Amino acid sequence: MSTDFTNFTVWAPEAERVDLVVGPDAAALPMERAEQGWWRLSAGAAAQLPAGELDYGYSLDGGAPLPDPRSRRQPAGVHKLSRTFDPSGHTWQDAGWRSPGLQGGAIYELHVGTFTPEGTLDAAAGRLDYLAGLGVDFIELLPVNAFNGTHNWGYDGVLWYAVQEDYGGPAAYQRFVDAAHRHGLGVIQDVVYNHLGPSGNYLPQFGPYLKQGDANTWGDSVNLDGPGSDQVRRYIVDNALMWFRDYHVDGLRLDAVHAFRDERAIHLLEELATATDACAAELGKPLFLVAESDLNNPRLIESRTVNGYGLAGQWSDDFHHAVHVNLTGETQGYYEDFNSLAALAKVLSGGFFHDGSYSSFRGRHHGRPINPARVGTHQLVVCTQNHDQVGNRAAGDRITAHLDYGSLAVAAVLNLASPFTPMLFMGEEYGATTPWQFFTSHPEPELGEATARGRLKEFERMGWDPATVPNPQDPATFTRSKLDWDEAGRGDHARLLQLYRELIALRRKTPELTDPDFAATTVDFDEDARWLALHRGAVTVVFNFGGGPQNLGPGVGEILLATDDGIRLQDEGVHLPATSAAILRRR
Secondary structure, eight states, rough: OOTTTTTTTEOOOTTTTTEEEETTTTTTEEEOOOOOGEEEOOOOHTTTTTTTTOOOEEEEEEEEOOOOOTTSOTTTTTTTOEEEOOOOGGGGTTOOOOOOSTTTEEEEEOOHHHHHHSSSSHHTTTTHHHHHTTOOOOOOOOOEOOOOOSSOOOOOOOOEEEGGGGGGGHHHHHHHHHHHHHHEEEEEEEESSSSOOOOSHHHHHSSOEEEEEEETEEEEEEOOSTHHHHHHHHHHHHHHHHHHHOOOOEEEETGGGGOOOOSSSHHHHHHHHHHHHHHHHHHTTOOOEEEEEEEOGGGGOOOGTTTOOSSSSSOHHHHHHHHHHHOOOOOGGGGGGOHHHHHHHHHHHHOOOOSEEEEETTTTEEEOOOOTTTGGGGEHHHHHHHHHHHTSSTTTOOOGGGHHHHHHHHHHHHHHHHSSEEETTTGGGTOOOOOOOOOOOSSHHHHHHHHHHHHHHHGGGTTGGGGOOOOTHHHHHHHHHHOOGGGGGGGHHHHHHHHHHHHHHHHOOOGGGGGGHHHHHHHHTTTTTEEEEEEEEEEEEEESSSSOOESSSOOOOOEEEEESSOOHHHHHHEEEEESEEEEEOOO
């Protein structure tokens, strides 16, 4: 038969009977119980399967057929039958591609549904020339796994092995990665292993995938350490390896790992990192994991030889907060502690602001210091905008709505000349004015209403006006969030885009700007005068956050990049107009 790429095995430890239900006639084939709660199709039953693509599901104890927990395709939606998909059907053209790894790289985060008017993977592939010309090294895709409805951010996925059909499905995903590699661009896939979406989640009917009564922010926690958790963890690890093997993805971004509830001696993160390193050795190419973490715990990125988890990187929100506050002046909620250049200087030199310090937002001490002997600066992924920091604002407004060109240029230099791995959020590079709002398309009215109420409650501590919160279920909220590509060629938008291109190119050819050694970075600043100087070897990056011009340091060396035509070297120092930045090489 030609369907051997789907082995028709399923984990259902509590079922007394499992049938494979196939095709439009809903023919039921009995399955055999195997080890550890698994069920498989007998050789005789498998011989009855027709050749080619099949629609199928699993019936538990005589119930209606459910989608395969490891489904690769859901052409009729997450409530309907699964469809087989042969990942070996794609002829890959990326044999010459080799991932550069995180060190020295720059990441571009995008959401498939709003990156282009069409909102598909094939349409996104049509913009790869632009991204290659921008100079970034990796494209990071927000989650693409199957969810109920036609559009959302991707974090309501319920079938982790399937690619959303509205984006083009799994074949389109393979085409996208192949094309990205031909353009010299790596691909990082955002994956969500900490929760499942609210609609179409049939996993609990198959087995103890979730821990009832042990909730995180989004609902019941995934069962990582209770009875049956061996197979749940296998489900997660196998999914990670699927992206590497079948889709040639270079790295995974692990969503909100602080929401994992795992008390086992070997944490899931360590297990994932070990499996990823083994897969990299097997495939003969670099692969990596980056965690989104609110923990400020360097153990995640320390080597397993010193009892770390061995991840390649983790996000550092402290950088975003320090930049945001010093440019916008916002200090409410979790921004309160970052209201100083001293906070920014601490982040630039040490990686975290909260490294055991008191967090007023949390009402407790938070984080621990980074040991520079164990961690490289490139292991912290930073940004001045991302999907969370924009989309989780009441109106989904970008900093573009509040800052002029000079401030946006300073933000660009802070991000791309920092000691860390910079990430851009789609449209940031040309100062997109389109918002990126929280949008959903739940078919169930009651779920849509509950989501809208939940959003209003989330903003209470930030002091944002609830009247500015758009209805996530309104299709216009989704439409407003699509990029307007015409902006990129106009006025200050085009000027900012050119600055980003020059910054990324300079970063690529200037070793001091990608040196991963914490010891190679020092910072000077003056809180009252509102200037800061970031020293990285023979290169110094100077910033004027003040409202008037000022001169900094001796005027020796050369200007490698300037955000303002008025920046110049003179005997009394580098002359910086208000709200500007320059990258200098000292003699």
